Amino acid sequence: xPSRLRNYEGTGAWQRGRHGVFVGVCxxxxxxxxxxxxxxxxxxxxxxxxxxxxxKGQKCTVxxxxxxxxxxxAPVGDVGPGDDCTVTGQHDNCSAGALCTAAGPDPGGSATxxxxxxYCSSDSxxxxxxxxxxxxxxxxxxxxxxxPICNGSVPGGVCAHKCKPFGADCDSATTCGMVTKDVDxxxxxxxxxxxxxxxxxxxxxxDDCGENTYCDVASPGASSTCLQLCDASGHDCAxxxxxxxxxxxxxxxx
Numbered sequence: 708x709p710s711r712l713r714n715y716e717g718t719g720a721w722q723r724g725r726h727g728v729f730v731g732v733c734x735x736x737x738x739x740x741x742x743x744x745x746x747x748x749x750x751x752x753x754x755x756x757x758x759x760x761x762x763k764g765q766k767c768t769v770x771x772x773x774x775x776x777x778x779x780x781a782p783v784g785d786v787g788p789g790d791d792c793t794v795t796g797q798h799d800n801c802s803a804g805a806l807c808t809a810a811g812p813d814p815g816g817s818a819t820x821x822x823x824x825x826y827c828s829s830d831s832x833x834x835x836x837x838x839x840x841x842x843x844x845x846x847x848x849x850x851x852x853x854x855p856i857c858n859g860s861v862p863g864g865v866c867a868h869k870c871k872p873f874g875a876d877c878d879s880a881t882t883c884g885m886v887t888k889d890v891d892x893x894x895x896x897x898x899x900x901x902x903x904x905x906x907x908x909x910x911x912x913x914d915d916c917g918e919n920t921y922c923d924v925a926s927p928g929a930s931s932t933c934l935q936l937c938d939a940s941g942h943d944c945a946x947x948x949x950x951x952x953x954x955x956x957x958x959x960x961x
Contacts (some may be wrong), residue, residue, distance in 0.1 A: 746758035751828035766803035775953035788825040811867020811897035824865040904933040935960040
């Protein structure tokens with residue numbers, strides 16, 4: 708399943724189509740949906756957010772119900788963090804404590820475009836790896852609306868890999884061109900799938916754009932376009948455009 712990814716700032720979960728805000732947090736037991744008021748308001752991470760825990764053979768995780776993202780009890784899978792995963796219907800096949808997502812993949816690559824990523828509440832929850840890309844705790848940017856017990860946000864995030872554009876932090880099927888936030892609020896770049904869009908092409912998602920480009924979010928009512936990334940290390944802009952910083956010395960040619 709290829710990713711369809713906007714910038715993660717202010718978005719929900721990260722599988723295809725998961726771009727809306729969280730409008731409730733609940734746990735699902737059998738066919739009984741329990742409302743947000745029964746979720747744990749003090750949980751630091753998603754896999755600890757189901758009040759009372761989950762039954763045998765289930766895990767506490769995030770799923771998309773067609774219109775919103777929910778924290779639910781769902782069937783537990785057997786695929787561990789860092790390994791390729793799949794999503795069937797609403798359920799992924801990751802083990803307890805992990806989410807199947809296209810966000811911040813391991814630089815070793817993924818045959819499916821999706822990998823299991825461990826839930827976390829801080830960068831220290833994310834283990835050191837043998838790859839060149841440092842891991843961090845990528846924040847869930849969405850909010851619970853209308854239920855004060857949710858404390859305003861989905862807890863924690865998932866472990867993901869940082870990257871630097873024009874380097875070797877991403878595998879051959881991905882490129883460093885997605886801005887997200889860690890749980891401390893710092894903005895971070897991660898790898899995302901390489902799209903077919905060229906400089907100047909209209910885009911809706913980040914992975915509509917090609918290698919070393921970025922889907923520039925336009926003003927309301929205007930079309931977003933793929934722009935060239937640039938930096939101060941020799942990756943200059945074409946004549947007539949200038950490098951406008953977006954994060955840590957990396958910019959867009961506008």
